[in-house]
Structure formats: structure tokens, C-alpha cells
Amino acid sequence: MLLRSLPYEGSERLALFRVTEDDKESSCFSHPDIEDLRERRHSFERLAAIRSCGWTLTGKGDAERLPGARILADFLTMLGVKPALGRVFSPDEARAGAERVGMPRYNLWWRRFGADPNIVGRRLARNGYPHT
Numbered sequence: 777m778l779l780r781s782l783p784y785e786g787s788e789r790l791a792l793f794r795v796t797e798d799d800k801e802s803s804c805f806s807h808p809d810i811e812d813l814r815e816r817r818h819s820f821e822r823l824a825a826i827r828s829c830g831w832t833l834t835g836k837g838d839a840e841r842l843p844g845a846r847i848l849a850d851f852l853t854m855l856g857v858k859p860a861l862g863r864v865f866s867p868d869e870a871r872a873g874a875e876r877v878g879m880p881r882y883n884l885w886w887r888r889f890g891a892d893p894n895i896v897g898r899r900l901a902r903n904g905y906p907h908t
Contacts, residue, residue, distance in 0.1 A: 784856055784857070785856045791820070793805075793808050796881075803821045804827060805825060809849070810823070810825050822850070822854045822883050824847065824848045824851040824854045825847065825848045825849055825851065826845050826846070826848075827845060827846045827847075828843070828844075828845050829844055829845060829846055830842065830843055830844060831843075831844045831902045831903055832902070832903055832904070833888075833900060833901070833902055834900070834901045834904075835863045835899070835900035835901050836888065836889070837888065838898065840888070844881075844902075847865070847868060847884075848870065849864075849865040849867045849869060849870045850864075850865075850867070851865075852864045852865070854864065859879060860882060860885075861893055861895070862879070862896040864878060865879075874908070875908060876902075876905055876906065876907040877907060877908050878900075878902060878907040878908070880895070
């Protein structure tokens with residue numbers, strides 16, 4: 777039950793879909809499934825995806841295990857969300873082999889990086905891979 781509206785413009789128009797297999801819930805659509813849904817959608821204006829996951833962040837201070845999410849490039853745009861600093865992800869960054877990019881949550885940016893506005897463009901390692 778949703779007790780209050782989500783903090784996004786037009787939140788009453790958002791829908792969440794999940795995949796189920798053999799009566800076990802899973803929240804993972806494959807990338808080809810998502811692209812297929814995008815191409816065949818008729819009832820939805822936009823389609824984006826989010827997948828919860830954890831990260832190990834290194835590059836400044838001690839390694840730290842963090843909650844996080846992987847999102848399709850247009851996820852934030854679909855919600856009408858703008859980053860406090862920097863920009864939203866570009867479609868080119870979603871291509872295989874593209875440079876890995878990330879965006880810290882506000883509380884992580886404040887706590888671990890001292891709200892440093894110069895974090896934009898800095899390279900850190902997530903799960904051992906460099907990300908900008």
C-alpha cells in the first residue's frame with residue numbers, strides 16, 4: 777500500500793513491473809528483454825529500468841560496501857530528476873565497451889567526499905573497475 781505520493785512529477789502515472797519464474801519473484805529483466813519491451817510498447821510513453829545491487833567503493837579512504845543500483849541511461853530523465861551536480865547519463869554511456877560512469881547518492885557524496893563539488897569527473901573504483 778502506498779501511503780503518500782512518490783516525490784516525482786506525474787508519479788500517479790508510474791508503473792513497476794517485475795519478472796517472475798516458477799513462482800519465485802525476481803526483479804531482473806535481461807537487457808534484450810528491456811529493449812524488446814521498449815520497441816513494442818504501445819501503452820507507455822517511456823520505459824526505463826533499475827536494478828538494486830551492492831558496490832565496493834575504493835579510491836578514497838577505506839574500501840566500503842555500499843547499496844546501489846544500476847539504471848538505464850534515461851531513468852532519471854523519465855522521473856524528472858536532475859543531479860545536484862554534473863549531468864544525467866547519456867545514451868552513449870550505455871553501449872557495451874563505453875567508459876563506466878557513476879553517480880553517488882547525496883548522503884554518500886556528503887559523508888565520504890565532504891560534499892566536494894569537484895567530485896564531478898573524478899575516477900574511483902567500484903567493484904574493482906574504474907568509473908568516472
